[in-house]
Amino acid sequence: MKPRVVVNGIGTVGKRVAHAVKKQDDMVLYGVADVAPTPDLRSNLMGPLEGTKLFCSVPNEKENMEEAGFDVEGNLPDVLEGNVDIVIDATPSGIDKKNRSMYRKKGVKAVFQGGAESSIAPVSFNALANYDEAKGHDFVRVVSCNTTSLSRTLWSLDKTTGVERAVANLVRRGGDPSQDSRGPINSIVPVTDIPSHHGPDVQEVMPELDITTLAVKVPTTLSHLHMINVDLTSKATREDILHTFRSTPRIKLFRAEDGYTSTAKIIESFRDRRPRNDMPEVAVWEETVEVQGKRAYWMHQVHQESIIVPENIDAIRSMLEMTERDDSMERTNVNLGIE
């Protein structure tokens, strides 16, 4: 029997992962759950999640959702046991921690998201870097968008030329497109702790890596952008690095020369081709890959809303020991149209 998955929390991450689970052929979306009749829930049940069973995440909000016109099958805690193998928990930070006890009691596994503290699960997960570590675990945490992008690029470099030390400078978006109560409007807000929390978070995935991250927040909603410099263990050419990035899954190269001159220009190209202009790949600007002796530089763009979607799918396969890393990543990529 195919494993049955529930996605709890249909917001930015949850709606995408639920849609992604539906597209896989070796697992089944048993249902989705939320606590309120939000626009996200409404538009997804009218669109890509049409026909999916809806549960109420907590007992006392069912009526409220029904009054708003939703068909609610029941309360999530009541159905988990026996019907569901694994929950993707995409609820807000704080709630996820409370949910963990419930999942344990009900005997279902759970994948948490990068907003949670790393202590929520024994493994912080990135498919490329540590797929095997999640095997058989009950609880796994998929690391955040920024951390995922750094894990992919730095892991691939580390496996080829070796990474002596990395410094990543993160220019973060202020909020997602629909989070219009968030700023800043006309300001740059630095994270004044150095390293920002992203560096230690990458080290949850790659404990040996010497990495320091600096971060600021700027008035844009579309993407993060990272400026990275790395000391390599061994000499490499620009073409070596490009080759590494080209041959690593979920890293995609773009050329400014072809018109991909900004985060908005790259996102626009996916508006034409993919639901919600999703870009689960890290986008590296080819021209920015520069090597000086044993130093390498590049910039990449991170679509904060979707980059962790394939990692959630792979986490399921690893935790349920369904298949090996390369096979899992390949299936996920094909099913999601990742290039």
Added chain:
Amino acid sequence: MKPRVVVNGIGTVGKRVAHAVKKQDDMVLYGVADVAPTPDLRSNLMGPLEGTKLFCSVPNEKENMEEAGFDVEGNLPDVLEGNVDIVIDATPSGIDKKNRSMYRKKGVKAVFQGGAESSIAPVSFNALANYDEAKGHDFVRVVSCNTTSLSRTLWSLDKTTGVERAVANLVRRGGDPSQDSRGPINSIVPVTDIPSHHGPDVQEVMPELDITTLAVKVPTTLSHLHMINVDLTSKATREDILHTFRSTPRIKLFRAEDGYTSTAKIIESFRDRRPRNDMPEVAVWEETVEVQGKRAYWMHQVHQESIIVPENIDAIRSMLEMTERDDSMERTNVNLGIE
């Protein structure tokens, strides 16, 4: 034989109209044309326009596009005669005017866009308001996004309660999402001519209408928003107006109460459900429809990139006398998923 359509200019408007033509069952997309290997062209030929014949809009750029990896069938002027019935011209303002002579010489009809001067064609078109006027014409101009939204709402009110006078206050987006060389970053830029050009443009479609428009430009990319006040010819209730809007095609009501509290929130709901988050409907906030005696107020949101797409399709049917207004609009709406 089904009429054969070419779309010339694969930018914001052209790519959407080409895609929309493909979705109709009573016309055929013969091909698309452009002058340069842009990201828009690339992503559409990899996506929704896959398999579509590509032409070079002008003779001397074919090689350049081929070098960039595009398969170019030939130059547009060479194939128009005999193969094509009508061109959707979505080229930049100024170019469209030059193209008109060529189209005439080649004996093909053409639809121009709202960026062109109204003198480019004898009819300025909105499907609801003046479908019949375009019948049989060689050249028609579909009015701009702002004008289209005003034509729909004001025409529907005028047919029911009557409009004595209208004042529309336009809060316009600074640029489209990928136009990142356009501002303003942190400023409001007024159009200091009153009326702005939009009022007279609505009168091209509804010559009897007493309308004045005021316009400003603000730092957002997602949508325009209009604040409108109207003196009605006869008394009406709030429910009358809501009923009018609800029963008019291509007007859609949203409730802030349901979470649709901003332009971004409404666009987000279409990211989940439609390619490129397109919203060819005018979105009226239900709560903003207010009536005081013979005065009515409301606010609506205009998705500048897609609102004119269905109008282009209907213009084709009218010019080629393929069918009547209501049938054409209904077909377009069904084929494009307009609610």
Added chain:
Amino acid sequence: MKPRVVVNGIGTVGKRVAHAVKKQDDMVLYGVADVAPTPDLRSNLMGPLEGTKLFCSVPNEKENMEEAGFDVEGNLPDVLEGNVDIVIDATPSGIDKKNRSMYRKKGVKAVFQGGAESSIAPVSFNALANYDEAKGHDFVRVVSCNTTSLSRTLWSLDKTTGVERAVANLVRRGGDPSQDSRGPINSIVPVTDIPSHHGPDVQEVMPELDITTLAVKVPTTLSHLHMINVDLTSKATREDILHTFRSTPRIKLFRAEDGYTSTAKIIESFRDRRPRNDMPEVAVWEETVEVQGKRAYWMHQVHQESIIVPENIDAIRSMLEMTERDDSMERTNVNLGIE
């Protein structure tokens, strides 16, 4: 003896009013008060408020401010009685209401700001429109920035040509320049109640006025902008309206033709000439003043941070019955360099 004034709350409004009180020759700034060692407090005590006595607004925060390096004279409640005639209360909404009881107990008068509910004081004040009504009162509320701008322009028109009915469409800034936790970043947020609260607030000042306001919030920090249409009681020419605006204090005309083409361009001109780029005048774009028979249109810009500063000064003079309206406004204007 000159009346002694305290300003309680040294934020956006309070710091400006304190500075303005210092510039008058018929009143004395006894001191300022706040509850925390903020950047606003620091930079003003290093700059325009150097040498001013500092009090702690509430008893238990004095130590905290002293640890941060501020010299605190004492707690505000302890000094009010006998030393202070009037308090400008520029504390956050909610706090102001609690303060009122304290002021009453201590026997000092107080001016509240437009963020407070109108019930906080028997008079909602605008110098031009109802100076005399505040005379002798213990508590007066200076209306908000948007309301102040509308009161000035509409009162002046009403006194000359008469205003039958007004509709004001407000394009509001998302936050002040340093409020970088406020959005929206890339969205337009409508107030879906019509009228927005601004219309009724103007009617607190001009009870007979038929006015409806609509409002949206946009991603800018510099200014609000209003688009206004008015039905006049009697016919007027464009020149009549311009003459009215030109001869009314605290209304200033700008011409786009001279390069003042946006809110940012107008603010820039005051960066060169005034502290904090303050513009207590309403700025009307001359080109936007348009008359069609008995209808008039215009757009004006409102500097949300400073427009209410002169009104606070005039409110003091009225409440303490120091002088008559025109004399008070003239003194304030001269002392503050208002043109």
Added chain:
Amino acid sequence: MKPRVVVNGIGTVGKRVAHAVKKQDDMVLYGVADVAPTPDLRSNLMGPLEGTKLFCSVPNEKENMEEAGFDVEGNLPDVLEGNVDIVIDATPSGIDKKNRSMYRKKGVKAVFQGGAESSIAPVSFNALANYDEAKGHDFVRVVSCNTTSLSRTLWSLDKTTGVERAVANLVRRGGDPSQDSRGPINSIVPVTDIPSHHGPDVQEVMPELDITTLAVKVPTTLSHLHMINVDLTSKATREDILHTFRSTPRIKLFRAEDGYTSTAKIIESFRDRRPRNDMPEVAVWEETVEVQGKRAYWMHQVHQESIIVPENIDAIRSMLEMTERDDSMERTNVNLGIE
């Protein structure tokens, strides 16, 4: 006789430098020049430059400016010879190059700005780093805002602990506050050349320095922000670096803990205290200064409009051999209120 200075081009830089020249006691502002009746010119002649002689930069625009109400003394080229010792050229890039020939013919020295190519003058200037090199030269170019900030911080570090290698990641503002035709609105635009031009420009000032710069442009107008990592020649503590920065003129430390948590918050504090909220100092966030062995990190904020103002004044003194570096910098700082 005190040297007589003319400022040619009263835009963002020119208006500030003219004002700064007026504040010095060892030089005289002979006049200012421009080609059009701009808002900048108007507000400065009504404000800080009141009474200053105005010239027309080119012969044929005098009448136009006079018609706009300006008193024009004459054409700049006619008065340079014999009356003027040095011109601050703050004209747009391209124009400055043409002007150089004219200045040479007229026998006046000239200071160009960082927007000019470095070839415009034999010396690229930063007061701290290479004051002496400008001595006696006819033409000097003050480096740009970004380069100036890097020259100050890196020069000071290099003189103390030594700098082995520096990587600076520049998050640049899209445009100045009044440049509202510039974007990007909702995008991050990378400079895809690595190094960006800023690195080589720093090397014009400090030829021995190993520095690489990466740069992006974001939707803000207030300031640039740099994230910097440096390999030091010798070990140092965090306190060493802080001490170096504290004891270097024109570097100012701010603590997020005190409420200076963003570029807007820091700028706001200067709105209260200085004309045009100018901040000629580089602002380093104290908390971001971090040392790990021989690596140091920090972030600083660059007020693009004013940071080069004191450097222009010092360039004059060096070129005219009026005094030595430390004396010149000290005079400039005192006269401009630089802390």
